[in-house]
Amino acid sequence: MSESGHHPAPLSPVERRVAALEALLTERGLVPEGFIEEITRRYESEIGPLNGAKVVARAWVDPGYKERLLTDGTAAIAELGFGGPEGDHMVVVENTPAVHNVIVCTLCSCYPWPVLGLPPSWYKDPPYRARMVREPRTLLAEMGCPLPGDVEIRVWDSSAEVRYLVLPQRPAGTAGMTEAELAGLVTRDSMIGVARL
Amino acid sequence: MPVDGIHDLGGMQGFGAVAHSAAEPAFPDRWQATARALMEVVAGAVEASGGEFRHSIERMDPGHYLTSSYYEHWLTGAATLAVEHGLVTHAELEARAGGRFPLSGPALAPPVADTGPDVGEPRFGVGDRVRVRDWHPPGHTRCPGYVRGKAGTVVRVDGTHSVPDVEAHGPARRYEPTYSVRFDAAGLWHDGQRGVTVHVDLWDSYLEPA
Numbered sequence: 001m002s003e004s005g006h007h008p009a010p011l012s013p014v015e016r017r018v019a020a021l022e023a024l025l026t027e028r029g030l031v032p033e034g035f036i037e038e039i040t041r042r043y044e045s046e047i048g049p050l051n052g053a054k055v056v057a058r059a060w061v062d063p064g065y066k067e068r069l070l071t072d073g074t075a076a077i078a079e080l081g082f083g084g085p086e087g088d089h090m091v092v093v094e095n096t097p098a099v100h101n102v103i104v105c106t107l108c109s110c111y112p113w114p115v116l117g118l119p120p121s122w123y124k125d126p127p128y129r130a131r132m133v134r135e136p137r138t139l140l141a142e143m144g145c146p147l148p149g150d151v152e153i154r155v156w157d158s159s160a161e162v163r164y165l166v167l168p169q170r171p172a173g174t175a176g177m178t179e180a181e182l183a184g185l186v187t188r189d190s191m192i193g194v195a196r197l
Numbered sequence: 198m199p200v201d202g203i204h205d206l207g208g209m210q211g212f213g214a215v216a217h218s219a220a221e222p223a224f225p226d227r228w229q230a231t232a233r234a235l236m237e238v239v240a241g242a243v244e245a246s247g248g249e250f251r252h253s254i255e256r257m258d259p260g261h262y263l264t265s266s267y268y269e270h271w272l273t274g275a276a277t278l279a280v281e282h283g284l285v286t287h288a289e290l291e292a293r294a295g296g297r298f299p300l301s302g303p304a305l306a307p308p309v310a311d312t313g314p315d316v317g318e319p320r321f322g323v324g325d326r327v328r329v330r331d332w333h334p335p336g337h338t339r340c341p342g343y344v345r346g347k348a349g350t351v352v353r354v355d356g357t358h359s360v361p362d363v364e365a366h367g368p369a370r371r372y373e374p375t376y377s378v379r380f381d382a383a384g385l386w387h388d389g390q391r392g393v394t395v396h397v398d399l400w401d402s403y404l405e406p407a
Contacts, residue, residue, distance in 0.1 A: 013294075013296060013297075014228065014265075014266075014269050014272065015226075015228045016294045016295055016296065017272060017276070017290070017294045017298050018228045018231050018232050018235070018272055019228075019293070019294070020289075020290050020291075020293030020294035020298065021235050021272065021275065021276050021279065021285070021290060021293075022231055022235060023293055024279075024284075024285045024289055024290065024293060025235060025238055025239070025279070025284065025285070028284065028285075030238050030239075030242050030284070031234075031235070031238050035234055035237075035238065036227075036230055036231050036234040038234075039230055039233055039234040039237065040223075040224060040230045043223045043224070043230075043233075044222070044223045044224070089355065089356065091353070091377075106205070106206050106207030106208075106341050106343070107204055107205060107206075107207075107251075107339060107341060108204060108251055108254070109267065117223065118223045120218060120220075120221055121216070121218070121221060121266075121267065122215050122216050122217050122218065124267045125215070125216065125267075126206050126209070126212045126263060127212035127213055127214060127215045127216070128215045129206040129207065130206040130207065130208065130209040130210070130212050131212065131215070133207045133208055133343065133385075133395050134207070134208040134210075134343075134382075134385075134386055134388075134389075135388075135390060136390065136393055137390045137391075137392075137393065138390070139215065142214065142215070143215060143217055149391070149392065150392070151392070152392045152393075152394070153390075153392060153393045153394070154393075154394050154396065155393065155394070155395045155396065156377075156396045157207065157341065157395060157396060157397045157398070158398065159339050159340075159341055159397050159398045159399065160339060160355065160358065160375045160398035160399065160400065161355065161356070161358045161375060161398070162355055162375075162377065162398055187219075188219075188220070189219070194217075
């Protein structure tokens with residue numbers, strides 16, 4: 001606390017509850033020193049959608065890799081050094097001019113951590129989970145991804161052990177770009193399937 | 198007593214727009230990272246399975262579940278498991294927090310005494326028509342309510358995995374194949390949208406031949 005007498009902002013009720021559980025578990029010797037910082041570092045810097053973007057860009061430039069990715073997603077993603085919890089059983093679904101894929105977890109928040117990082121809040125909140133399996137055409141349009149009526153929409157509800165990654169279509173006019181430049185075009189949303197590139 | 202959990206949101210109406218953001222930090226505030234870490238601590242200490250972890254959140258009071266954030270769910274689940282396994286008491290939590298500390302409700306299914314045999318060989322293959330059993334188990338399940346009683350087509354046979362309905366309620370385990378099953382939206386919803394299929398990943402015992 002500073003000498004000028006300012007008090008820190010009072011804790012919110014949920015912060016008080018977190019502090020209570022943390023204190024009691026720490027007193028019992030169950031929280032290793034630095035564990036919370038370790039969790040923060042692990043999920044903020046080791047995983048994220050940049051990993052998935054590298055997978056997608058590789059698939060765009062290397063037909064053999066793309067075939068392996070669509071056949072055994074887990075192994076092909078591991079070729080680029082990515083894997084781990086929530087990525088042990090990966091299935092990659094390919095967008096084409098006629099087919100659009102989108103992923104959801106209606107029961108909780110299952111998401112392919114190694115390639116996309118932790119899920120965004122909206123993916124975990126009720127509106128997305130409730131609506132994507134019932135009115136995907138409407139919801140995708142609302143989210144800025146309107147699709148022609150003749151494009152088939154395939155929704156994938158991650159209700160067991162498989163985690164999904166959408167392979168977006170390579171944008172037109174990118175023939176001269178390097179793999180690294182292509183990776184820079186790939187957004188998190190395009191790999192969830194709520195955006196097209 | 199209604200036992201279908203509030204977490205089973207697929208198809209529920211009335212929620213409005215998705216609060217989309219293009220990017221956000223993993224943990225906007227420190228308490229969220231702490232809540233996540235504490236769940237990992239508790240789950241490790243009590244050797245909770247994935248099913249037991251998820252069920253500790255699914256048992257939240259429905260009003261609390263829908264009006265609290267994701268990491269408040271994790272906090273509530275972690276505290277519930279910590280109390281149920283004797284690491285701390287509810288009274289200690291409330292004394293330290295200086296106020297109410299809502300926990301999840303009790304599990305309504307007993308530990309599974311007889312798991313039955315593992316299922317090694319898949320009963321179904323790609324292209325088979327299957328129907329989801331129309332049941333309402335009192336405990337944890339990974340069978341979403343919106344496909345119960347519905348017929349679909351197997352599009353993928355995945356590996357053999359521990360059945361969540363068993364592992365959530367004690368040390369027993371049963372292993373079964375899992376499948377990805379494709380459902381036409383028109384068969385799921387009276388207002389199903391054209392040109393839409395929904396794929397749900399389901400354990401063997403959730404299914405019967407159609």
